[in-house]
Amino acid sequence: MSFLSVENLSKKFKEVTAVDGISFSLEKGEILGLLGPNGAGKSTTISMISTLLRPDTGEIMYENTSILKKPKRIQAQLGYVPQEIALYPTLSGRENLEFWGRAYGLKGSHLKNRVNTISEIIGIKERLKDKVKNYSGGMKRRLNIGAALLHEPELIIMDEPTVGIDPQSRKHILDTVLELNKQGMTVIYTSHYMEEVEYLCNKICIMDKGLIIANGTKDELVQMLNDRKKINIKVDQVNDKVINTIRNLKNVDNVLHEDTTIKVTMKNYKQNTFKELIDRLSEAQITIHSVAVNEPNLEAVFLHLTGRELRD
Amino acid sequence: MITILRIRLKLYIHELSIFFGLLAMSILFTFIFGASFKSNYKPLICIVDQDQSYLSQTFVESLNYNTTIKTLITDEETASKHVKSDKAIASILFEKGFNDAFNHNQAKVTLVKTKDIAEIYLVKNIIQKTAFTINHDTLVYNSTLNYLRQNEIQINEKSLMDSISKTAKDSWNKKLTYHLNSYFHNHYVADENATLKHYLIGYALMFSIFFVFFGIGSIIDEKRNYVWQRQIVSPISRLSVTTGNMIATTFMGFLQIFFMVYGGKFLFGIDWGQHDLSVLIVLTAFVFSTTCLGLLIASLVKTQQQLSSIVPIITVGTSMLGGCMWSLEMIDSKILLFLADLTPQKWALQSIEKMVIYGYGMEIILLPISILILMGIVYLLLAWSFTRKRA
Ligand SMILES: Nc1ncnc2c1ncn2[C@@H]1O[C@H](COP(=O)(O)OP(=O)(O)OP(=O)(O)O)[C@@H](O)[C@H]1O
Ligand SMILES: [Mg+2]
Numbered sequence: 001m002s003f004l005s006v007e008n009l010s011k012k013f014k015e016v017t018a019v020d021g022i023s024f025s026l027e028k029g030e031i032l033g034l035l036g037p038n039g040a041g042k043s044t045t046i047s048m049i050s051t052l053l054r055p056d057t058g059e060i061m062y063e064n065t066s067i068l069k070k071p072k073r074i075q076a077q078l079g080y081v082p083q084e085i086a087l088y089p090t091l092s093g094r095e096n097l098e099f100w101g102r103a104y105g106l107k108g109s110h111l112k113n114r115v116n117t118i119s120e121i122i123g124i125k126e127r128l129k130d131k132v133k134n135y136s137g138g139m140k141r142r143l144n145i146g147a148a149l150l151h152e153p154e155l156i157i158m159d160e161p162t163v164g165i166d167p168q169s170r171k172h173i174l175d176t177v178l179e180l181n182k183q184g185m186t187v188i189y190t191s192h193y194m195e196e197v198e199y200l201c202n203k204i205c206i207m208d209k210g211l212i213i214a215n216g217t218k219d220e221l222v223q224m225l226n227d228r229k230k231i232n233i234k235v236d237q238v239n240d241k242v243i244n245t246i247r248n249l250k251n252v253d254n255v256l257h258e259d260t261t262i263k264v265t266m267k268n269y270k271q272n273t274f275k276e277l278i279d280r281l282s283e284a285q286i287t288i289h290s291v292a293v294n295e296p297n298l299e300a301v302f303l304h305l306t307g308r309e310l311r312d
Numbered sequence: 313m314i315t316i317l318r319i320r321l322k323l324y325i326h327e328l329s330i331f332f333g334l335l336a337m338s339i340l341f342t343f344i345f346g347a348s349f350k351s352n353y354k355p356l357i358c359i360v361d362q363d364q365s366y367l368s369q370t371f372v373e374s375l376n377y378n379t380t381i382k383t384l385i386t387d388e389e390t391a392s393k394h395v396k397s398d399k400a401i402a403s404i405l406f407e408k409g410f411n412d413a414f415n416h417n418q419a420k421v422t423l424v425k426t427k428d429i430a431e432i433y434l435v436k437n438i439i440q441k442t443a444f445t446i447n448h449d450t451l452v453y454n455s456t457l458n459y460l461r462q463n464e465i466q467i468n469e470k471s472l473m474d475s476i477s478k479t480a481k482d483s484w485n486k487k488l489t490y491h492l493n494s495y496f497h498n499h500y501v502a503d504e505n506a507t508l509k510h511y512l513i514g515y516a517l518m519f520s521i522f523f524v525f526f527g528i529g530s531i532i533d534e535k536r537n538y539v540w541q542r543q544i545v546s547p548i549s550r551l552s553v554t555t556g557n558m559i560a561t562t563f564m565g566f567l568q569i570f571f572m573v574y575g576g577k578f579l580f581g582i583d584w585g586q587h588d589l590s591v592l593i594v595l596t597a598f599v600f601s602t603t604c605l606g607l608l609i610a611s612l613v614k615t616q617q618q619l620s621s622i623v624p625i626i627t628v629g630t631s632m633l634g635g636c637m638w639s640l641e642m643i644d645s646k647i648l649l650f651l652a653d654l655t656p657q658k659w660a661l662q663s664i665e666k667m668v669i670y671g672y673g674m675e676i677i678l679l680p681i682s683i684l685i686l687m688g689i690v691y692l693l694l695a696w697s698f699t700r701k702r703a
Contacts, residue, residue, distance in 0.1 A: 050545045051544070051545055052541055052544055052545050072547060075545065075546060075547045076547045078545070080542065080545045082538050082541060082542060084538040085537075085538070086537060086538035086539050086541060086542040087537065087539065088319070088323065088534075088537065088539060089537065090323065090326045090327070091319075091322060091323070091326065095322060099315065099318075099319045099322075100542070100546070102315040102318070103315055103543065103546040103547070103548050104546060104547060105547065147542070
């Protein structure tokens, strides 16, 4: 049995079907990425896992117990980082951390130690006394994460924890997640940044319109596109004739050109297709400056599956 | 739950300035009302005595005797002019033949008024009371006279009547007899400040509602801050979240009324009757039930804007229904009176009024307190079930 498994989960808000019968599972120690554009249903999915919302249909099993029947089972072991900043703005960082620690049953010197440890990890130790409303966006984000870590949860669920912050804070957060994972925490991480998910996750679910449209490791997902490589060729001159010739090659899907760069998308990449491409250009007396073969990424996977860009 | 309590109180501490602002305002209001307790405003009542008889004069005298109103003895024409121009709140006419009619139980007193204000009720009361007294005196006189006559004792009838009414009046004025009466007959002890005290209590209640809803506002803020969502996800049960919020808000509401009652009493000498402790208990029960009502509202609305649009409607609406603005005695409609029974204000107001104005003992607070607590529990259960359904 998996550490966490989700079976046929659905949730409707009036007419909007936010989550439409999805299933996936997660093993202990993994980092699962939920990748999808705005409105894909990521937050709704994890709200149901974290017992904030009740699903319309489906089952969620946490260590072989249904958390729909026994929400308490997961609550004490779950660290939930909401997409929005969920803190008391008029209280200080320390007061906030203490409150959330107490909410999970921490007391006395243990609580104090944890508050110190966590504030060190999230890097706000010097600002603990200040009111949260005076924090910068990045500090609020980090505190928002810290509040979910005090009780050393087994599973941590993060909903787009890096939205709207500077690259430095972001890097810090991502590395914190990796560090926590190394210490044994299992992580569910949602994002619409594919770089983040690529960087962090062993397992990825790509969501769109309430459905999981692809799921697997990064390599597995990219494999789907392995024969759809993009080739960018820089040349000294371009003419319509040669573009047409390339377009008519057997395994070429699409050809575009910007100034002196020819962008070729392959349908079915084979080594000899590449050779043929170079030959045609030489025949047309075109000098090649450089050739770059782009490996497909998750962005391309999403584009391929939905026909849309991941980011709007 | 303790955790929730702690955080609520912490949040209050950060909003202490608002707390004291509201508190100062409420004490100021009690002060203004308290000051008007001692004010010299006396409504004018014109009296037209066309009968000029012994009886009519007795009535006029007893009206003069009351210190809440000013009387002007005048002719019919001036009286009606004064009433029309609002100089006087009413005029009372004793027609010719009033004395004789009274002896045949057919007396008529005409009261001309333009509006129903509390003093009119007072005047009606004085007249009734006087009629009652005179009736009583006459009865004593007649039976004494009969007795003396049967025993063939000669007596000056006029001086007998004088002496009886004087003795009776003296004892009435000691209020001893009357007090007893008022107790058993639930009769009106003419407290000259009754109306003002009514308003004072009414406003005190309204203030505590505003205060409670101010506390509720910070709970709604939690929803806006997504803190509430996080609480729900934590192992703290929804029941403890609701109860914790309830206790903290009730407690702050209690502090506020505590300062209002005792601040009013010791700073400005406001008279809360002999039972300020019972008044405080009733107010606490009242704060409890409005807190629970507030929590119910909090479980239904999502934003501070929704709250701030709904709070005045609920506060003022229920206060009006519950009789904070005017006395419920003026209302006849069965529906309105039934609706009044559903408001916490009515029960708190009525029982405090009974203690402060009419001098009832603290045993009367049991029923209203039970009702207030019951109301609170119903609201609380509803609030709890709504927070549960939400998720
Ligand atoms: N409480 C709600 N009431 C009504 N509709 C909702 C509610 N919550 C979510 N939705 C709708 O459900 C769909 C999925 O929303 P969800 O927040 O799960 O998306 P998401 O993948 O987290 O998007 P984002 O990246 O913008 O956070 C959206 O169309 C959204 O409008
Ligand atoms: Mg979301």
